[in-house]
Amino acid sequence: MRIHPSWFLVFLYFTLSAKDQFETLLNGQASIWNGWVIGASTSSLLFLSVLLHELAHSFVAIGEGLKVRDITLFFLGGMASLEKECPTSKGSLKIAISGPVVSLLLAFLMILLSNNLSVSNFILSNLFKQVGSLNLLIGVFNLLPIMPLDGGVILKSLIWYFTGSKRAGIKVAIGSARLISFLAIFIGILSLLRGNFYLSICFSIIGLFVFSSSKSQSQIIQIQKILSELYVNQVCSRSFRVLEDDLPVKVLSKYSSFNKDNFSNEVWILLCREGRWVGYVNEKILKNISVQNWDKKFLYEFSQPINELPSISEKESLWKAILKIEKTKDGRLLVLSFSGLPLGTLDRVDLGKAVLKKIGLNLPDQLIKIARKENIYPLGLNLPNIAQSMDSSDLI
Structure with missing residues (x-):
């Protein structure tokens, strides 16, 4: 397993964020050390959640007969690097969907635990609620039909399964990503017109990033087609x-x-x-x-x-x-x-x-x-x- 340097920034951000929220909830009555402990605990649970997400991909891939090179955790996510892609649509679907399923299951369990602890231990209840909400966000975000997110791979695998063409699946996933990018840019423009500058910037950046990614994927598909059709x-x-x-x-x-x-x-x-x-x-x-x-x-x-x-x-x-x-x-x-x-x-x-x-x-x-x-x-x-x-x- 490898940890990208960007993850340490995420760890620090969520530690400080959780610390400040904890101190606000207790109206500044908690000690400084208690705040840091809760903040670090929140970040550590988030780290463990992302790792479990990637381990789910890895274990299912191994079950499909594939070798996992390594797992890299980076800014707000991770990646399980496989030796080669799964040769079947069903296997590809199972590998892709396993990560979001684990994240959503963790979200459900942590929010459930938070509700049960809300009376007996307010501090732990709030901690599990935050980490559960973050897992929910990770699970839902990864289900967006955008390559190379899990949702994009799921869409590709489904189209591949029903049409028998992997290339067709990739093209549909790329088309879906472009549609989402246009929608995000449109929401960004609409937010700007309504005076919400911050929301406008966020959606515009996301839209442009997704569009750029889909365009890059499309160019790769075009080059792959050329390389397979031309002879020496x-x-x-x-x-x-x-x-x-x-x-x-x-x-x-x-x-x-x-x-x-x-x-x-x-x-x-x-x-x-x-x-x-x-x-x-x-x-x-x-x-x-x-x-x-x-x-x-x-x-x-x-x-x-x-x-x-x-x-x-x-x-x-x-x-x-x-x-x-x-x-x-x-x-x-x-x-x-x-x-x-x-x-x-x-x-x-x-x-x-x-x-x-x-x-x-x-x-x-x-x-x-x-x-x-x-x-x-x-x-x-x-x-x-x-x-x-x-x-x-x-x-x-």
């Missing part, structure tokens, strides 16, 4: 050279400047003999040979098997290519045809360009050149995380 042979380039293996190594000196101007990696030089592929070299071997011997040494003497290069089939989906590229040292793959012959190369820039072009964004040559030189995805696209989420959620 549709986006690969040809960033290699082909030479006869009986040429002197001096010929490699031609490509050194090409490498410095455009790539962070060495150029792959593929070798052939009488029309057959026989291996590869790169210009780095020149560093180990004196200039006087460049005409006396031949490429075949330094040839390495082509199958040692990281490669991928031309008909693999882009999301699989991304996962494979991220496991390579140079962030580059040799694309092979059905017959196993070199067809082209694929790097992070090729993948980023393809995705952005599908979205409708054509990058200027200067940005492409910079990204290729640094061997990064253009515009900081986080394609590895998106591809990883597709792999773990089976959203293909």
